[in-house]
Amino acid sequence: MALRTRLTDILGIEHPIIQGGMAWTATAELAAAVSNAGGLGVIGAGHMPTDVLREQIRKTKELTDKPFGVNLMLLTPHIDELAEVVLAHDVHAVTTGAGNPGKYMAAFKEKGIRVLPIAPSVALARRLESIGADAIIGEGMEAGGHIGELTTMVLTPQLVDAVDIPVVAAGGIADGRGIAAVFALGAEGVQIGTRFMCAEECTIHPDVKNRILKAKDRDTVVTGYSTGHPVRVLKNKLSRMLEELDRQNKPEELEELGSGKLSLAMRQGDLDMGSVMAGQASAMVCEIQPAKRIIDEMIADAESAFVRMGAMPAEETLA
Numbered sequence: 070m071a072l073r074t075r076l077t078d079i080l081g082i083e084h085p086i087i088q089g090g091m092a093w094t095a096t097a098e099l100a101a102a103v104s105n106a107g108g109l110g111v112i113g114a115g116h117m118p119t120d121v122l123r124e125q126i127r128k129t130k131e132l133t134d135k136p137f138g139v140n141l142m143l144l145t146p147h148i149d150e151l152a153e154v155v156l157a158h159d160v161h162a163v164t165t166g167a168g169n170p171g172k173y174m175a176a177f178k179e180k181g182i183r184v185l186p187i188a189p190s191v192a193l194a195r196r197l198e199s200i201g202a203d204a205i206i207g208e209g210m211e212a213g214g215h216i217g218e219l220t221t222m223v224l225t226p227q228l229v230d231a232v233d234i235p236v237v238a239a240g241g242i243a244d245g246r247g248i249a250a251v252f253a254l255g256a257e258g259v260q261i262g263t264r265f266m267c268a269e270e271c272t273i274h275p276d277v278k279n280r281i282l283k284a285k286d287r288d289t290v291v292t293g294y295s296t297g298h299p300v301r302v303l304k305n306k307l308s309r310m311l312e313e314l315d316r317q318n319k320p321e322e323l324e325e326l327g328s329g330k331l332s333l334a335m336r337q338g339d340l341d342m343g344s345v346m347a348g349q350a351s352a353m354v355c356e357i358q359p360a361k362r363i364i365d366e367m368i369a370d371a372e373s374a375f376v377r378m379g380a381m382p383a384e385e386t387l388a
């Protein structure tokens with residue numbers, strides 16, 4: 070049985086699973102694999118130059134004819150130019166992170182692009198619904214990368230109560246039990262980042278994938294509180310240096326030291342001085358698998374969890 074929700078209808082996808090739009094990580098290969106497997110694959114535009122984003126969109130279209138999206142990281146200095154590329158290239162959906170996408174909303178809607186902003190708070194979610202967001206991705210602080218204050222467990226039900234559009238839960242979800250849990254809270258979809266970092270099709274350095282496979286429950290830490298942009302990473306030499314700068318309240322030095330370190334991790338595989346942005350769910354990722362196997366397994370396990378909870382008759386999962 071498929072888990073059909075308003076989100077799958079809005080996006081025209083089979084499974085209510087959106088892939089996290091991770092900068093330096095979510096490339097055309099991963100996005101296409103996730104879309105081909107029935108989820109929504111997403112290219113992480115991050116700080117990409119515009120011609121690279123154009124090429125990534127072209128490549129994704131070559132690899133899949135299913136819907137896919139682009140994630141726009143709103144702190145990027147040339148964000149206006151990246152938004153123009155998305156508008157010009159017939160992309161199905163946009164997810165946004167690290168800010169308020171209000172400025173672009175009308176233009177995206179006019180082109181028929183679905184807009185799914187990431188919101189770490191109820192107030193922002195309400196505002197985004199009022200200006201036309203198609204769904205809200207509520208990201209809890211279990212997630213990797215730049216995070217808000219609230220956990221997925223408390224953010225999700227509050228968003229579900231606050232808005233009428235579908236809520237997608239993100240942060241700390243890496244298996245079918247997590248999907249079942251957030252569906253119990255009222256979510257109609259999930260965004261999965263860390264587990265897809267260990268997809269076969271993900272092009273990050275293999276040493277990063279192996280580091281995630283080895284991660285234990287307390288292996289991530291949040292640095293950068295002093296800058297106003299806290300970031301969850303796997304603990305290493307760099308994170309200890311950043312923690313020290315946080316303690317000394319030196320946000321400028323912290324930003325300087327952190328700059329360029331995400332690509333150092335994801336492209337070069339530097340596990341000491343790279344910024345290995347990954348979520349608390351790293352400890353729950355145990356295998357490198359094709360994206361399709363990840364999705365099929367998560368959906369089957371979610372259905373088993375529903376059956377265990379008595380929320381779905383066992384025979385429906387066989388259909």
Ligand code: TUI
Nearest residue numbers: 142166167168169187188189193208214215216217298
């Ligand atoms: O954006 C992410 N995760 C990211 S972005 C990123 S790149 C980066 N590197 C260093 C510092 C900052 C960013 C790495 N990981 N997730 C979605 C997300 N969005 N998390 C939190 C937010 C967010 C925060 C504030 C969304 C909106 C927001 O609004 C503030 C406002 O303008 O009201």
